[in-house]
Amino acid sequence: MEDLLIHNALIVTANPAFEVIPRGFVSARKERLTSVAAQVKGRALPPAREVIDAGGGIVLPGLVNAHTHLPMAMYRGLADDLPLMEWLEDHIFPAEARFATPENIAWATRLSCAEMLLGGVTTCCDGYFEADAVAAAAAEMGLRAVVGQGVVDFPAPGVPDPAGNVAAAEGFVRRWQGRSPLITPAIFCHSPYTCGAATLKAAKAAARQAGVLFQIHLAETREETARLTRAEGCSPAAYLARLGVLDRQTLAVHGVWLNEADIRLLADSGAALAHCPESNMKLGAGIAPLAAMRAAGVRLALGTDGCASNNDQDLLREMDTAAKLHKVRSGDPTSFDAATVLRMATSQGAEAIGLGAAIGSLEAGKQADLIVLDPRHPALNPCYNPVSQVVYAAAGDAVQHTVVAGRLRVRNRRPVDWSLPPILEAVNAIARDIAAARPPAARGR
Numbered sequence: 001m002e003d004l005l006i007h008n009a010l011i012v013t014a015n016p017a018f019e020v021i022p023r024g025f026v027s028a029r030k031e032r033l034t035s036v037a038a039q040v041k042g043r044a045l046p047p048a049r050e051v052i053d054a055g056g057g058i059v060l061p062g063l064v065n066a067h068t069h070l071p072m073a074m075y076r077g078l079a080d081d082l083p084l085m086e087w088l089e090d091h092i093f094p095a096e097a098r099f100a101t102p103e104n105i106a107w108a109t110r111l112s113c114a115e116m117l118l119g120g121v122t123t124c125c126d127g128y129f130e131a132d133a134v135a136a137a138a139a140e141m142g143l144r145a146v147v148g149q150g151v152v153d154f155p156a157p158g159v160p161d162p163a164g165n166v167a168a169a170e171g172f173v174r175r176w177q178g179r180s181p182l183i184t185p186a187i188f189c190h191s192p193y194t195c196g197a198a199t200l201k202a203a204k205a206a207a208r209q210a211g212v213l214f215q216i217h218l219a220e221t222r223e224e225t226a227r228l229t230r231a232e233g234c235s236p237a238a239y240l241a242r243l244g245v246l247d248r249q250t251l252a253v254h255g256v257w258l259n260e261a262d263i264r265l266l267a268d269s270g271a272a273l274a275h276c277p278e279s280n281m282k283l284g285a286g287i288a289p290l291a292a293m294r295a296a297g298v299r300l301a302l303g304t305d306g307c308a309s310n311n312d313q314d315l316l317r318e319m320d321t322a323a324k325l326h327k328v329r330s331g332d333p334t335s336f337d338a339a340t341v342l343r344m345a346t347s348q349g350a351e352a353i354g355l356g357a358a359i360g361s362l363e364a365g366k367q368a369d370l371i372v373l374d375p376r377h378p379a380l381n382p383c384y385n386p387v388s389q390v391v392y393a394a395a396g397d398a399v400q401h402t403v404v405a406g407r408l409r410v411r412n413r414r415p416v417d418w419s420l421p422p423i424l425e426a427v428n429a430i431a432r433d434i435a436a437a438r439p440p441a442a443r444g445r
């Protein structure tokens, strides 16, 4: 007896051969997939406790959002249309200093998890402060997450004395290793311009010691890249390489201003890169040289970034943006085709955040993390090619069911084991306090 059976499905497996099964079924026992196969006339489907007829709808692996800051949902729309440094220093950092309490962080994390689960993301890779509150809230909501404790060389939420920043991250990792099947702890150094060399080295050493992912924003804007290059006499990527920070368990984020030598450093070290096109576009940061990175063999993933800089966490829309942005940059409509981008949001994303063996494709033995798209959604009809449909036509509102670790978390667009109204009420109350506390000059920006 299986626990879950989804049949009459158009399955995009995202497995290594990138197989598509025109009419098939997937089954799961407990948290794992037991079969992913074509339906054969005359052959009975396996019996299961819970049976879902996909109605011919597209079934694909749950999406992997490789870079976000879950609690930043509380700052969604707080200050838009500003340069990165002004946005961070005049608006985000001051709001964080007052409002990033564990309780507020837990509520905002729940809102982000709700948005992601309803929109087809089953795993995210997060970096923020008060990571215990983030991890507990994500686990409670049923979202799989790599959760990084933030490290910066100035007082931060939960870490008033920066001298204890790496120890705080180590403590978080220790507390969460093996604690929840959905949570994988990690260490997140904010950037080479907010962490000094000693901090970067110590944080990477701690991550290596614990065998966890090390995440860092890298070369996001031209100004920040130029400033660090002047100070260190080499590019940010070369600087990280010199400190010994780049390896297969490092996830660099953005990489908008990488030069050819930087790209080779990433490729040779095995470090992965999370591309966040909508955040880069919104902050006017530029277009990451993704085609060059792909040609060099850099491991690529896709992320939304936090929702203060996007402002949503819809990875279906992000795929559409990524595919189109790189066609604009290259002038070549055949570049970054739908399958390439879908891999970044599934199997390659899972690899990049260290979960490639467990998730990212629909294969027997892997975790049953999957989504079912609504075959009656107008934007999904007709369907000549399910992969291009997913990338170019679907948005988060096309997701009908979401399964994480074999459990239905969203059924018919409704959450199964949590309720949205109290989350909205709590986060909107926090937002009213944040708005009221702003200096008059900052309002209306």
Ligand SMILES: [Zn+2]
Pocket (backbone or CB within 6 Å): 067, 068, 069, 217, 253, 305, 306
């Ligand atoms: Zn970010």
